[in-house]
Amino acid sequence: xxxxxxxxxxxxxxxxxxxxxxxxxxxxxxxxxxxxxxxxxxxxxxxxxxxxxxxxxxxxxxxxxxxxxxxxxxxxxxxxxxxxxxxxxxxxxxxxxxxxxxxxxxxxxxxxxxxxxxxxxxxxxxxxxxxxxxxxxxxxxxxxxxxxxxxxxxxxxxxxxxxxxxxxxxxxxxxxxxxxxxxxxxxxxxxxxxxxxxxxxxxxxxxxxxxxxxxxxxxxxxxxxxxxxxxxxxxxxxxxxxxxxxxxxxxxxxxxxxxxxxxxxxxxxxxxxxxxxxxxxxxxxxxxxxxxxxxxxxxxxxxxxxxxxxxxxxxxxxxxxxxxxxxxxxxxxxxxxxxxxxxxxxxxxxxxxxxxxxxxxxxxxxxxxxxxxxxxxxxxxxxxxxxxxxxxxxxxxxxxxxxxxxxxxxxxxxxxxxxxxxxxxxxxxx
Amino acid sequence: xxxxxxxxxxxxxxxxxxxxxxxxxxxxxxxxxxxxxxxxxxxxxxxxxxxxxxxxxxxxxxxxxxxxxxxxxxxxxxxxxxxxxxxxxxxxxxxxxxxxxxxxxxxxxxxxxxxxxxxxxxxxxxxxxxxxxxxxxxxxxxxxxxxxxxxxxxxxxxxxxxxxxxxxxxxxxxxxxxxxxxxxxxxxxxxxxxxxxxxxxxxxxxxxxxxxxxxxxxxxxxxxxxxxxxxxxxxxxxxxxxxxxxxxxxxxxxxxxxxxxxxxxxxxxxxxxxxxxxxxxxxxxxxxxxxxxxxxxxxxxxxxxxxxxxxxxxxxx
Numbered sequence: 001x002x003x004x005x006x007x008x009x010x011x012x013x014x015x016x017x018x019x020x021x022x023x024x025x026x027x028x029x030x031x032x033x034x035x036x037x038x039x040x041x042x043x044x045x046x047x048x049x050x051x052x053x054x055x056x057x058x059x060x061x062x063x064x065x066x067x068x069x070x071x072x073x074x075x076x077x078x079x080x081x082x083x084x085x086x087x088x089x090x091x092x093x094x095x096x097x098x099x100x101x102x103x104x105x106x107x108x109x110x111x112x113x114x115x116x117x118x119x120x121x122x123x124x125x126x127x128x129x130x131x132x133x134x135x136x137x138x139x140x141x142x143x144x145x146x147x148x149x150x151x152x153x154x155x156x157x158x159x160x161x162x163x164x165x166x167x168x169x170x171x172x173x174x175x176x177x178x179x180x181x182x183x184x185x186x187x188x189x190x191x192x193x194x195x196x197x198x199x200x201x202x203x204x205x206x207x208x209x210x211x212x213x214x215x216x217x218x219x220x221x222x223x224x225x226x227x228x229x230x231x232x233x234x235x236x237x238x239x240x241x242x243x244x245x246x247x248x249x250x251x252x253x254x255x256x257x258x259x260x261x262x263x264x265x266x267x268x269x270x271x272x273x274x275x276x277x278x279x280x281x282x283x284x285x286x287x288x289x290x291x292x293x294x295x296x297x298x299x300x301x302x303x304x305x306x307x308x309x310x311x312x313x314x315x316x317x318x319x320x321x322x323x324x325x326x327x328x329x330x331x332x333x334x335x336x337x338x339x340x341x342x343x344x345x346x347x348x349x350x351x352x353x354x355x356x357x358x359x360x361x362x363x364x365x366x367x368x369x370x371x372x373x374x375x376x377x378x379x380x381x382x383x384x385x386x387x388x389x390x391x392x393x394x395x396x397x398x399x400x401x402x403x404x405x406x407x408x409x410x411x412x413x414x415x416x417x418x419x420x421x422x423x424x425x426x427x428x429x430x
Numbered sequence: 431x432x433x434x435x436x437x438x439x440x441x442x443x444x445x446x447x448x449x450x451x452x453x454x455x456x457x458x459x460x461x462x463x464x465x466x467x468x469x470x471x472x473x474x475x476x477x478x479x480x481x482x483x484x485x486x487x488x489x490x491x492x493x494x495x496x497x498x499x500x501x502x503x504x505x506x507x508x509x510x511x512x513x514x515x516x517x518x519x520x521x522x523x524x525x526x527x528x529x530x531x532x533x534x535x536x537x538x539x540x541x542x543x544x545x546x547x548x549x550x551x552x553x554x555x556x557x558x559x560x561x562x563x564x565x566x567x568x569x570x571x572x573x574x575x576x577x578x579x580x581x582x583x584x585x586x587x588x589x590x591x592x593x594x595x596x597x598x599x600x601x602x603x604x605x606x607x608x609x610x611x612x613x614x615x616x617x618x619x620x621x622x623x624x625x626x627x628x629x630x631x632x633x634x635x636x637x638x639x640x641x642x643x644x645x646x647x648x649x650x651x652x653x654x655x656x657x658x659x660x661x662x663x664x665x666x667x668x669x670x671x672x673x674x675x676x677x678x679x680x681x682x683x684x685x686x687x688x689x690x691x692x693x694x695x696x697x698x699x700x701x702x703x704x705x706x707x708x709x710x711x712x713x714x715x716x717x718x719x720x721x722x723x724x725x726x727x728x729x730x731x732x733x734x735x736x737x738x739x740x741x742x743x744x745x746x747x
Binding site: 263264265267268269270271272273274429 | 489492493494495496512515516518520522523524525526527528529540543544545587588591
């Protein structure tokens, strides 16, 4: 008796394309996305972007920067990308800070005047000594850690002679002084080290694995974005999770069109003074309104429970909320128009929304993804909406800076709705 | 000097005029050149089996199906005009309602779709609830109503804008006899108000009770049109029908019935006779042939007899 039951279930599954897609395509799609993001392929491992400002212009600072540039996991930028072929001037402390604030890079390093005089130190902290400043965006918890670690590593691999020299000075000072013979041997050793360093002209070989011990280069870390925020990830996740569920809500609300088509209510409505265009516009308004209300509830919850700075950002929230709700509403209408039945809509919307959400940054921040995937994410509503909300709530940018997100979301909304309207012609007449 | 062609105003103002309507779905011709006129205050029944083309014709009239040929006008206007839409009311075969909304909310929604607002809307909704005897259930969600109540609300929703022409597509499908009687009373009330109506059904008793004229439809064509008496008269003149049920309806019985000019369907033989005295001869012949009769009756032909006579099939095949 078991076999006929299994057979019946298999036949039913084979004829249910939605269930088949959920069973086999969705897991494969998800596996592929996660595998690509988390290092399934070496060449797509994301590089950490770091802006470097050299105020010292010493040999030591140059060597440190060269060392950082040789690091495969870093993308070091000393100046903004050229505009219309014109080279830009090097970053200054102020422009680098502004660049971190607007999200150009998560971290900036400022190498101060006087760094080269005493680049490496083993002694107790010295208040008068210039230290490298690390400016960071608090929302990215990984990049500053990577930079801080690599900075120490580079100090050892790019400036071994300075390291040794400073070490011997420290020993001389605190171990009671070297004998002239010991000093002579140390100087000879240092000379040999410098000579070898010169011969290697940059020494591309990797440093020993344990070279990151200690903190010979003092670094002062300062948050330049989100320094006064209570919880760096709340605004991100309020937007990220919010948009994902907005998509589900909108597709479900758009599905009422399919319910009405199946029940015959749509025919009755269209036999009245209501045209298909009016009906679709009404449904779009409903889906968008519902999505906006959902965002409001989510952000108010984040405000009340997680102390999100909601009220001061209200204008930006309203602009981004309305644009996101419009795009998402149009997306819901499109899904409903593509599907023939409500039964088709469920699996299709699940498949599309989960993939969009994972690529678009609703499940984990896009800065963790390989560069190609970050670009692919820009094809999703999620990415643009999250970027906009991040500008508002995290970077405290003025509403005038939201124009790229606003334009894209409105454009996407209009295009999706136009396609949905075109597809809905099949319901107009038989 | 040649005079201008005279157009009959009376013809233009017919509540409904269907002329040569053809609708094909691929290879299937669902409606095959139907022409029909509905006079003011008249109820015309479309009687035919499932798949005869009744619903497609109704959907063509209401503008939900674009005919491949032919025209439909409502009081002289094309069906897609605003005037025609306001003049036409449609009760679809399906329960085309919002199940989560209450009766009142449903009627309000459909009323608004027809452009009714404020006082006019409230008056129309109250009238419809009263007409459908649903006033006491006005605030009940539709999903909680009985089948008969849903049917009544479905009809009321088609009437919310008080149209002059109603198209009722099998409004009693799936309804028990008691609820069906209530629906008949509602329709008779509408007829009393002078509303013109097209009523589709495959129940001859409904057509006989409600309709002034009946169009018998089969395979997308009107094969007969007239009052019930006209249809019967045309098909049978003054003849009567004898229905005979045999104890055993085997092949020899079928052959005997055919030989005597009758039809055998589901074990019941039908013969047409000119006079009641012919029954005795029929009984004698059956006894001689060795076919035992279980039951025999004489009746005047009805619409079902007409349909069988015209198509060779029963109405509910």
